[in-house]
Amino acid sequence: MKHALSIKDLHKTYEGRKVALSGVDLDIEEGEFFAFLGPNGAGKTTLISITCGLVQKTKGKIIVQGHDVDTEGDDAKLHIGLVPQEFNADIFTKVEDILYIQAGYYGVSRKEAKPQVEMLLEKLSLKDKRNNTPMELSGGMKRRLMIARSLVHKPTFLFLDEPSAGVDVELRLEMWKFLRELNESGVTIVLTTHYLEEAEKLCKRIAIINKGEIKRIGTMDEVRGGRPLEEVYLEITA
Amino acid sequence: MNLRQKYIAFMTIFGKEVKRSFRTWKQTFIPSIITTVLYFLIFGTFIGSQIKSIGGVSYMTFIVPGLVMMAVMMNSFQSMLSKFYFLKFQKTIQEILISPMPAWLVVFSYLSSSVFNGLLIGSLIFGSAFLFETIPVAHPFLAILVVVLVSSFFALLGLINAIYAKTFDDMNIVQTFFLTPLTYLGGIFYSIKLLPEVWQNVSHFNPILYMVNSFRYSILGFSDITITTCLLVILGGIAIAFSWVLYLFKTGRGMKA
Ligand SMILES: Nc1ncnc2c1ncn2[C@@H]1O[C@H](COP(=O)(O)OP(=O)(O)O)[C@@H](O)[C@H]1O
Numbered sequence: 001m002k003h004a005l006s007i008k009d010l011h012k013t014y015e016g017r018k019v020a021l022s023g024v025d026l027d028i029e030e031g032e033f034f035a036f037l038g039p040n041g042a043g044k045t046t047l048i049s050i051t052c053g054l055v056q057k058t059k060g061k062i063i064v065q066g067h068d069v070d071t072e073g074d075d076a077k078l079h080i081g082l083v084p085q086e087f088n089a090d091i092f093t094k095v096e097d098i099l100y101i102q103a104g105y106y107g108v109s110r111k112e113a114k115p116q117v118e119m120l121l122e123k124l125s126l127k128d129k130r131n132n133t134p135m136e137l138s139g140g141m142k143r144r145l146m147i148a149r150s151l152v153h154k155p156t157f158l159f160l161d162e163p164s165a166g167v168d169v170e171l172r173l174e175m176w177k178f179l180r181e182l183n184e185s186g187v188t189i190v191l192t193t194h195y196l197e198e199a200e201k202l203c204k205r206i207a208i209i210n211k212g213e214i215k216r217i218g219t220m221d222e223v224r225g226g227r228p229l230e231e232v233y234l235e236i237t238a
Numbered sequence: 239m240n241l242r243q244k245y246i247a248f249m250t251i252f253g254k255e256v257k258r259s260f261r262t263w264k265q266t267f268i269p270s271i272i273t274t275v276l277y278f279l280i281f282g283t284f285i286g287s288q289i290k291s292i293g294g295v296s297y298m299t300f301i302v303p304g305l306v307m308m309a310v311m312m313n314s315f316q317s318m319l320s321k322f323y324f325l326k327f328q329k330t331i332q333e334i335l336i337s338p339m340p341a342w343l344v345v346f347s348y349l350s351s352s353v354f355n356g357l358l359i360g361s362l363i364f365g366s367a368f369l370f371e372t373i374p375v376a377h378p379f380l381a382i383l384v385v386v387l388v389s390s391f392f393a394l395l396g397l398i399n400a401i402y403a404k405t406f407d408d409m410n411i412v413q414t415f416f417l418t419p420l421t422y423l424g425g426i427f428y429s430i431k432l433l434p435e436v437w438q439n440v441s442h443f444n445p446i447l448y449m450v451n452s453f454r455y456s457i458l459g460f461s462d463i464t465i466t467t468c469l470l471v472i473l474g475g476i477a478i479a480f481s482w483v484l485y486l487f488k489t490g491r492g493m494k495a
């Protein structure tokens with residue numbers, strides 16, 4: 001079976017000799033809902049950023065839907081959607097335009113993007129904010145805007161970097177529902193979190209990452225080994 | 239991406255940037271027009287009336303091409319610099335970096351929007367010169383070509399500056415220490431034939447001299463340097479700057495950690 005994502009021996013050392021990843025191996029199957037659990041600074045964002053082409057890797061091989069990011073990076077990118085950890089859209093551009101512009105970057109015209117944009121505005125409750133700029137949005141709305149933006153080009157593979165950070169409980173439940181539906185429709189989802197509950201509720205398979213290494217990977221039951229997840233997590237990340 | 243997708247991506251960037259420059263027209267267009275009209279008024283009219291004609295035209299007419307070029311150069315440089323620095327600063331550049339657009343397409347699209355602005359500013363300023371004097375245009379198509387090329391070159395320089403800049407302070411160094419002096423010494427206000435020979439020779443190392451003179455030739459039909467030489471220098475500069483920018487995008491310098 002073809003992997004949706006395959007990472008081999010990935011290393012990253014930032015300028016100033018800060019080691020962020022040291023030898024990560026990982027395979028994600030198509031249609032999976034996968035979580036990276038790990039404390040701050042574990043290397044989660046680095047791993048995602050390298051896969052999306054935002055950070056240069058030091059060493060290693062990454063294949064997305066059969067495309068090597070080094071040699072067929074543009075093909076790989078067509079498949080990926082990213083919800084970054086920090087808000088990064090232009091604060092002077094209207095919500096609706098942010099979505100259409102992002103679609104344009106993938107070669108999708110305004111007309112072609114319209115049904116998808118409308119659907120996303122509706123599903124993510126941004127309809128009445130379509131003509132506002134991000135400056136006029138709450139934190140939760142900004143997060144939803146970034147989710148909408150990541151999906152305008154209909155990626156088959158979605159990364160969400162700490163989607164629940166700073167999001168209130170009600171909104172979180174709504175978002176989980178949305179993500180579950182998305183996954184059921186066939187989109188492979190990988191999220192990072194340090195809320196154990198989020199991983200337990202959504203994901204079948206998880207990896208616990210700490211200090212740039214995957215310490216444990218497998219189905220929820222395999223990783224737990226009959227113990228509470230929290231206990232295992234704290235033991236590994238201590 | 240196929241050709242159609244590339245075209246859509248191009249139009250997306252081009253459209254967004256042109257729209258932005260019209261939305262912020264007070265910053266994009268007005269300052270350089272006011273500055274240049276003041277130059278026309280002071281140097282062209284007040285002081286110019288005391289100066290003998292150069293090459294058979296009035297001093298006012300002589301300085302118009304150079305001043306139009308100066309506005310186009312500064313504007314192309316400045317707008318690309320601030321645009322891209324802000325994109326980096328706000329991390330919105332990530333929207334572009336995660337997309338499948340090849341680097342050359344991103345650069346070409348931004349460049350095209352800058353050139354569009356450059357042509358608009360050049361036309362507005364050239365038009366405003368007619369408030370003072372009627373200026374005959376010797377080679378109109380060449381004039382447009384020169385504005386396109388010079389605007390591209392300076393937009394590329396602005397882009398390079400933005401990629402290397404780490405702080406707001408870094409943004410002004412190139413302009414203050416290189417561009418402004420080279421521009422004022424680039425033969426806008428004088429013909430280098432009026433200089434002592436040593437300084438004439440030194441002037442030939444100033445790339446801006448070739449840009450000013452190529453435009454002066456297009457408008458007035460005469461210049462200090464032959465048009466072929468001018469165009470070769472400008473095209474060479476563009477080739478170097480474009481390769482440099484592509485290299486920076488390939489290595490992610492200043493954009494990817
Ligand atoms: N741009 C950067 N330059 C230098 N070090 C960085 C940079 N980004 C992240 N790091 C370091 O790399 C390590 C991993 O960071 P990150 O991937 O953001 O972790 P996480 O997302 O798991 O919190 C941390 O020690 C962090 O300080």
Ligand SMILES: [Mg+2]
Pocket residue numbers: 041044045046085161162
């Ligand atoms: Mg992170």
